[in-house]
Structure formats: structure tokens, C-alpha cells
Amino acid sequence: MALIEIKNLKKDYGDLHVLKDINVSVEEGEVLVLIGPSGSGKSTFLRCINLLEQPSGGEIIYDEKNILSRKFDIQHYREQVGMCFQRFNLFPFMTVLGNVMYAPVHLLKMPKEQARIEALELLEKVGLRDKANVYPDTLSGGQQQRVAIARSLAMHPKAILFDEPTSALDPELVGEVLEVMRQLAQEGMTMIVVTHEMGFARDVANKVIFMDGGYVLEEGTPEEIFSHPKHDRTKEFLSRVLSK
């Protein structure tokens, strides 16, 4: 039974068809990586999954319920499906600790002391316990992204969506973020990741999807996609990004 199942998903902006008939399913504990050229609809697809973009058609089934139905509790769903952004989007007026414990305290009604202890444990996990009381703008991009991951984890999500989590980072900071994500994958977190880090996709993904022009062109294990791509567009894309 898939945790999230996407059927015939479509997204249009007026006459522009960004997503055309996407069918994907994600099992619990699975790491799904989306690759493809820019403008292929990867990020839009990811944003449709937690309804930051409203899909134009199709179904997204989570826990046997269609999240696009009218009476679906979107907020409760978003508590269970976290998201990390390319630009981190930490709250600048709260300390690192404040960022991590804010949502559990206000949404899960967790007692402050418990939220604080959990938040510090999560910061320990991403290697930033000593930064708990500073403000985010004093941190490097890699550190901010790790705080953002801790902030998502604080809600005890069933799955986390990553929208190009390392694209805004200086090259030497990419590794520390991928390391945290690798660790999450090992612990069995369900993850859907849009990324250009092919090494990460190859090592960590259970399933890789290649998107182009609003379609899923190819889907398979990292071995199948990277070593034996079937589609010409996939081959072309991979030869371009891997030769870099």
C-alpha cells in the first residue's frame, strides 16, 4: 500500500501546461528522487504534493484519502508531510531553537519544555546544537538548511519533500546537507527529493524519476536510470550533467 499515490496529475497556468498526466506512487520508507532539466515541472510537481500549488486535475491519494477532495483537512495533512525549500525560509525573527520548536508548540500543542528538549535533540542530530540560541542570519547556507530539516522533523512527519535543498548552497556546503539527508534515508524516512545531485540520487534513492516537458519520461531504480537509460532524452540529460 503506497503512502502517497499520484494519479493523472495535471497543472496548468492558463494555456501553459506544466504537468501533464503524472502517475507516481511512493511507498512508506522509500526515497524517491526527481531529476530532469530545469522547467521540466519537477518543483511544481513537488509543490502540488503538499498543495502549495493547486493541481488542475487528477488525484493525490494519501493514507487512502484523496487530498484534493473538498472536505480534506489540508493543515493536518501538511503537519504530516514536511517540506524543505531551496532558500530554507527560516523565520528570521526567531532563534534557531525558536524556529524548530515553534510549530510543535503551536500546532501539536506540545508543552514548551518537551518541545525544547526535542528541538535540542534534533539540532544535535543535524550537528547544530551549539547554534540553538543564535539567529538564522548568522548561519551559513548549509547550516540554515540543516536547521530547516530539523524544523520539519520537529513535527514528526510521515514524509518530507525536498525542493532542490542544495541548489542555493556554495559547493563546499552541499556535502553537510546531503549527509543529514542520507542519515534520514537510512532511518527509514519517506522522502521525495528534487535535486541536481546525481551522486546522491544514485546512492540514496530507491526510485528515480526522470521528468521532461511535464511528463514522467522514465522511472526506475538508480541502476536502471543511470546505467541503462532507455529514453533518448534521459541519455542526453545524463550525459550533460554527469560530464560536468
Place this chain on the structure above:
Amino acid sequence: MRVLQNLNFEKALSELLPKLLGNALEIVLFVSISSFILAILFGFLLALGRLSRFKLLNGIIIVFQEIIRGTPLLVQLVYIYYVFPLFVQIIAYFLGFPNYTASLSSVAAGIIGITINYGTYISEVIRSAILGIDKGQTEAALALGFSPRQAMFRIVIPQAFFNSIPVLGNYLLTLVKDTSLMAYITAPELLQTTQAYISQSFTTIESYTIVAVVYLVICLCLSFILKAAERRLCRRR
């Protein structure tokens, strides 16, 4: 020159200054503080109204803003002080109270007028500050499970408010000086007190100089306080 020979700052200082620093200053500070706070609240409501999806509310607020911005504060004060009570009287008459006489104290009229006028300008400051907050902030809050309203009030508005503090400080300075317009609706504030004193003592040069210096000192103090507050808030970030 006669005028220069007759200058008597000592007399003017000893007679006028106590009046200015007493009741008159009290009125200026009271009106400034209360109408500034009310103007921020009023401006905040207008900004939210402008940002709401209700087209009719949007339209009403835009028309209101154009009227307020298109007429001088002095005219607005005079209108509120002299004309508004007459309207109330007319309405009372038609409701069956022919002997009802309405009036508004000059200080109350001043607070209402300044609140409405400054609130209208401040609403645009707050609105643009809200629009200036990165969309990613809202998205991050939504993705955590906050409702759009919670994202707005807990995440976006605190930041927008914080960012508009320097501009609001600027408005406070001009507001303090604009309380002098209340002299024309008989409020015994600094300027009106000075003019009343001049009419009995004929110390024109001395008195107007004194009142100008009093305003300058108030504003310099305020400006100093605002800078300190801003620095403090910036450090906290």
C-alpha cells in the same frame, strides 16, 4: 530699530515658557501619543482591508484613502470640529430630538482627525511592508501546517511591522509637529498658547522663537529615542 530695542526675552521666557511646558505640552504629548497608537491600529485595519479578497471592501478603502490624501489635514480638523457636530445635530433632529446640541472638544477632534489622516498614510506603509515579506515565509509556515491566517498573523505581520519601524518613527516626528494645526480649532496646545500670549504682551519675535525652540527640542529628543530604539531592535535580530 524700535523693534530690536524693545526685545525682552527675559520677560517672555518667564511668562510664556511655564505655560508652554505645563498644560500646552501635556496636550501635545497626549494627542501625539494617543493618536499615533490609534493611527497604527487604524492603518493596520485599513491595510488588512486592502489586502483582503473582498472587492467591495477594497474599493471603499481606496475611495476613503483618496479623499483623506486629497484634502489637507487642517481642513479635515476644521471639518471634524465644526461641521461634524452639526451633522449629528441634523440627524438627531430627524430622529426626534430637536433640542439636542452636539459638540466635540477640540482635543478629541484633534485626536480623531490626526488618527484618520495618519492612519491612512500608515496603512500604505504597513501594506507595502506586508507585501514586501518574502513569499517563502508564508510557504514555510503553510508547509508546517499553519493556516493561511496563522501564517499571516504569526509569521508575516510581525516581520512586516518590524521592518516598518523606521518609517513609522518618521511619521511620529511629523505627527508631533502637525499637532500645531490644532491651534486653529482652539485647542490650547503650544502654538495657540503662544498666540494668546502674544496678543496680550506683543512679544512677537520672542514668543514665536521660544515656541519654535520648544518644538525643536521635543523633536530632537524624540529622534534620539527613536534611533536608540531602532538600534536596540536591530541588535536583537
